[in-house]
Amino acid sequence: MTSNNLKVVISQPMYFPWIGMFQQLHLADAFVFLDDVQLARGFYNRVQIKTDSGSKWLSVPVKRLSRSQLIMSSEIDYTKNWKKNHEQLLAHNLKQSPYYSDAIEVFREVAKENHQSLAELTIASMRAVARYWGMDNNVEYYKASDLACSKGSGSEKILNICKGVGASTYITGHGAKNYLEHEKFDDKGITVEYMNYNTTPYSQNFGLFTPYVTSLDTIANLGSSVGTHLHSKTTNWLDFINE
Template sequence: MFFPWIGLFEQIKLADIYVHLDDAQFPQGRSFMNRVQIKSPHDIQWLTVPVKRKGIQPINEVIMEYDHIWRDKHLKTLKTNYSRAPYFQEMFELINSIYNEPIELLSELNILAIEKISKYFGLNTKFVRSSELGITTKSSERLLQIIEEFDGDMYITGHGARNYINHELFENHNVKIEYMDYKRTAYPQLFGAFNPHVSILDLLSNTGKDGVIYIDSGTKNWKEFIKNE
């Protein structure tokens, strides 16, 4: 995901190992793989990375438009909306360091950003790429194999997984499934009512490294999650 919301970093904080599914299929429509919301004086605004689509392809083959126009536009937008935030300069320097890397692939940009921001907040999770594992199965079987590759006994996931995951398969292999139990804890924000679903850049700008205390959600067992949905 592109500079994702705080919820993804809550998953990272809870996990011993976080696997970037970089060889999963790139969504055909709009997605958070290459766009994200930020706050502005006029509700929300989108930051979008333009990409060169070539039909159905894995995320790690998606090439970004190789010019600095969109990067410069993003930086200008962030400066316009967050220059008055207490930790704007720290956020801006971090983004600059990411955008100055000679990267062509969207997955490389997203992975670099997620890992740099995790380090900024002091999250010590180990990061791995699924493309490095050589696992060729699909869907739930693939996820299970990835977990077993690291002798894992728990899989922490976001809410979207309920639409496709085979819970019984995991149980039969003694792997617990835990869904995120998002607290959406409010932190100081600019521009009116609190919005928990904007980019992590918002937390970084407004709270600095102390923002790690707001990365505080837990999990609930899959049976409890589905029962209460």
């Protein structure tokens, strides 16, 4: 895809991630799944759900072959009945929510496929949520492992991908502040914008609102009307790091 004003988001694929990831997607013209990087401990194979006894993890077990294995080559461990456990947790904790049936249908749409790789599963989960919310039609998707430009590491890798897909703007979360070489993006005519997350609280089960839970919680409580809760904008990198 090429454009005079192409906004791109680059992120590791995650398992039914929090609404903030879809706020990024909502602002993007292109989304690159960064699947050719190391599988580190984080949210790539797990996400939190609110329960009556506090937050719990929905975790996808992964076969650990080496410490340096990549997301794209990480296989799911099917010796554990994680799909059944996840569905039971979702049912127990979201069944009283008004759009629970929609949420569990989105989950089942993904779970019915026996994805062998973690990347396949997590990409499928993100795209299923995006489709449900009507965000999937105007975004072009890439996998970094399919892009010849995805070379190097850290800031260099991100810049190479941005150049390769023809981005004019790179939209990112706050963690990139610690490693991006912003001036090099400026030198290539690519604007770096940081997310300014702004999510209108909605009614949730089990106490005070938190956005840092699975997007299936958001679907269960808001249904398809999520657009009224997506108010996030972006801040130029210079303003962001000087805040």
